[in-house]
Amino acid sequence: MRTGIATVCLSGTLEEKLRAAAKAGFDGVEIFEADLVTSSLSPEAVRSLADELGLGLDLYQPFRDFDSVPDELYRDNLRRADAKFKLMDRLGIETILVCSNVATASIDDDALRAEQLHGLAELAADHGVKVAYEALAWGTFVNDFEHAWRVVADADHANLGTCLDTFHILSRGWDTEPIERIPGEKIFFVQVADAPKLSMDVLNWSRHYRVFPGEGQFDLPKFLGHVARTGYNGPVSLEVFNDTFRQADVERTAVDAMRSLIWLEERTAKHLAAGTAESGDPAATPTPAQLAAASRAYPMPLTTLPQVAPPSGINFAEVKADPAAAGASELERLLAQLGFESRGEHRTKPVSLWTLGDARIILNRQQARGVAPAISALGFDVENSVTAVARALQLKAVAVPRTSQANEEVLQAVEAPDGTEVFLCQDTLWAEEFGAGLPASATEPPAARIDHINLAQPWQHYDEGVLFYSSVLALSPQPSQEVSSPAGLVRSQVMQTELVGGERAVRLALNLAPWVQADSVRGTVADTFQEHIAIAVPDLIATARACRARKLPFLEIPENYYEDLDARFGLEPQFLATLRELDLLYDRDEQGDFLHFYTATVGSVFFEMIQRIDGYDGFGAPNAPVRHAVQHAAQKSK
Numbered sequence: 001m002r003t004g005i006a007t008v009c010l011s012g013t014l015e016e017k018l019r020a021a022a023k024a025g026f027d028g029v030e031i032f033e034a035d036l037v038t039s040s041l042s043p044e045a046v047r048s049l050a051d052e053l054g055l056g057l058d059l060y061q062p063f064r065d066f067d068s069v070p071d072e073l074y075r076d077n078l079r080r081a082d083a084k085f086k087l088m089d090r091l092g093i094e095t096i097l098v099c100s101n102v103a104t105a106s107i108d109d110d111a112l113r114a115e116q117l118h119g120l121a122e123l124a125a126d127h128g129v130k131v132a133y134e135a136l137a138w139g140t141f142v143n144d145f146e147h148a149w150r151v152v153a154d155a156d157h158a159n160l161g162t163c164l165d166t167f168h169i170l171s172r173g174w175d176t177e178p179i180e181r182i183p184g185e186k187i188f189f190v191q192v193a194d195a196p197k198l199s200m201d202v203l204n205w206s207r208h209y210r211v212f213p214g215e216g217q218f219d220l221p222k223f224l225g226h227v228a229r230t231g232y233n234g235p236v237s238l239e240v241f242n243d244t245f246r247q248a249d250v251e252r253t254a255v256d257a258m259r260s261l262i263w264l265e266e267r268t269a270k271h272l273a274a275g276t277a278e279s280g281d282p283a284a285t286p287t288p289a290q291l292a293a294a295s296r297a298y299p300m301p302l303t304t305l306p307q308v309a310p311p312s313g314i315n316f317a318e319v320k321a322d323p324a325a326a327g328a329s330e331l332e333r334l335l336a337q338l339g340f341e342s343r344g345e346h347r348t349k350p351v352s353l354w355t356l357g358d359a360r361i362i363l364n365r366q367q368a369r370g371v372a373p374a375i376s377a378l379g380f381d382v383e384n385s386v387t388a389v390a391r392a393l394q395l396k397a398v399a400v401p402r403t404s405q406a407n408e409e410v411l412q413a414v415e416a417p418d419g420t421e422v423f424l425c426q427d428t429l430w431a432e433e434f435g436a437g438l439p440a441s442a443t444e445p446p447a448a449r450i451d452h453i454n455l456a457q458p459w460q461h462y463d464e465g466v467l468f469y470s471s472v473l474a475l476s477p478q479p480s481q482e483v484s485s486p487a488g489l490v491r492s493q494v495m496q497t498e499l500v501g502g503e504r505a506v507r508l509a510l511n512l513a514p515w516v517q518a519d520s521v522r523g524t525v526a527d528t529f530q531e532h533i534a535i536a537v538p539d540l541i542a543t544a545r546a547c548r549a550r551k552l553p554f555l556e557i558p559e560n561y562y563e564d565l566d567a568r569f570g571l572e573p574q575f576l577a578t579l580r581e582l583d584l585l586y587d588r589d590e591q592g593d594f595l596h597f598y599t600a601t602v603g604s605v606f607f608e609m610i611q612r613i614d615g616y617d618g619f620g621a622p623n624a625p626v627r628h629a630v631q632h633a634a635q636k637s638k
């Protein structure tokens with residue numbers, strides 16, 4: 001598949017955008033008119049830079065407000081077009097995108113539109129240019145891709161085709177099946193964007209909230225499957241108008257963008273393969289042979305990746321703390337008060353292992369000076385770490401450089417967008433390298449396990465994080481939520497594995513905190529963000545009492561919370577008194593009940609102990625505002 005990206009997706013100057021797109025591995029770009037007009041590079045210089053970078057200039061866009069106008073305006077529009085066709089000759093660009101008229105359309109007549117577009121195509125032919133007509137979702141008369149295609153078909157000119165843009169099609173909820181009735185050679189260009197499902201006017205939704213494929217909620221594999229079936233084999237190009245990406249680091253955004261297309265290719269091949277599966281079930285998992293066949297079934301080849309199953313558990317979590325600061329010993333004390341046991345020091349590194357049941361936490365004292373303790377690494381249980389790493393690298397994840405000594409387990413890790421090191425683990429043999437190793441007898445079911453991890457995300461890498469964990473680790477994103485805090489709304493995105501036998505192996509929550517004005521590298525963030533490790537235990541009340549006896553600093557919950565809780569749930573007085581006494585929080589969903597408590601924060605890290613009763617599947621979200629408020633107050637008083 002030929003990959004592309006519109007320059008409007010990226011931040012910086014035109015030259016920076018082109019360099020970043022080339023470096024990320026794109027085949028071509030769409031030159032967005034405003035980027036050229038405001039550039040100090042001449043069209044010839046842009047052309048030779050693209051040449052030098054090995055980047056195709058696949059589209060010039062947009063040309064606006066052409067069709068459905070009175071004759072006088074039509075002639076002026078042809079004059080405007082003529083100037084652009086001459087410019088395209090200097091740039092060496094063959095195709096121009098003409099979007100449906102939103103400003104000057106005054107005559108709603110398909111015959112006239114077809115005639116005017118035919119006239120434009122005639123002029124284009126004189127310049128050796130092709131015109132791709134796109135229906136904008138808010139076009140005055142043409143706002144539906146089928147309508148745009150009908151007009152193009154009526155105009156019947158070799159130099160006129162249509163441009164399909166997923167946003168304009170899926171934001172309006174149009175059926176995508178009819179795409180297959182367009183001949184592939186009449187589709188001149190394909191633009192892809194994802195978006196969260198929002199209820200707002202479509203123009204503002206489009207101009208500010210588009211995201212890269214896999215970061216929103218549109219069914220893009222289905223769309224691209226239809227496109228593949230038409231026989232189309234031109235560029236599939238990202239056109240994402242997004243306020244965050246336009247400010248973020250250009251090279252990182254380009255890599256995020258490339259990852260989204262690589263993953264979309266694979267998902268499209270899977271979608272096509274599922275359609276051919278014997279069961280006929282579109283959700284069926286295709287065999288490797290079916291996947292390979294689907295990837296080359298149509299003129300547009302689809303690259304696939306090494307296949308991985310979602311992780312089967314959280315192998316460990318690592319917290320980094322500067323040994324010279326109080327953080328490291330405070331964390332050790334906290335772990336001991338929670339009931340964790342020290343399993344000793346690593347043979348060669350200043351790193352210690354702590355366990356509680358099957359919950360494994362590594363305390364790493366290699367932190368740079370003055371940086372607050374933070375969650376630095378997560379280990380995920382995977383079937384095959386070699387395959388998992390190969391997949392991650394193909395998805396442009398960056399390998400974490402590691403040095404291992406003789407006789408040490410070789411662990412493979414890649415860097416998540418926020419800098420967290422993600423280890424892909426096949427076993428726990430690495431634990432042998434710590435003094436005491438793992439306890440001999442793990443109980444069944446385990447006395448404790450890591451239930452979820454909650455990571456604070458820098459604002460500019462939030463969507464990138466969602467895409468990373470979905471594509472690399474096969475976690476499924478849930479609809480994002482917002483919880484209130486004294487510093488603003490916190491956007492929270494849960495990524496998890498499917499429910500199997502009432503259990504979820506992995507739950508990860510990505511939080512976009514309003515106060516995380518972070519640098520891209522974890523640990524350089526001002527120590528105002530907080531994140532945590534949550535451990536599930538079989539009897540939370542007993543755990544809380546034991547922790548109290550060990551003098552654990554609990555997060556203290558205000559009395560108002562318990563009054564509200566009682567009003568909401570009408571709890572049994574004795575039970576409510578226990579919650580109050582132990583600073584416990586409570587929630588309930590359709591399945592069951594949830595009990596939890598939090599520790600005080602050390603640096604950026606705190607712990608949560610939880611108990612899920614009868615298949616409760618949430619995170620106690622209604623209690624999050626209380627936690628944020630108490631933590632905020634605690635931070636201020638420091």
Ligand SMILES: O=C(O)c1ccc(O)c(O)c1
Pocket residue numbers: 061062097099134136165191206207239
């Ligand atoms: O928002 C716009 O104006 C606009 C312009 C060109 C496009 O291709 C598009 O999808 C939207």
Ligand SMILES: [Mg+2]
Pocket residue numbers: 134165191239
């Ligand atoms: Mg478009």
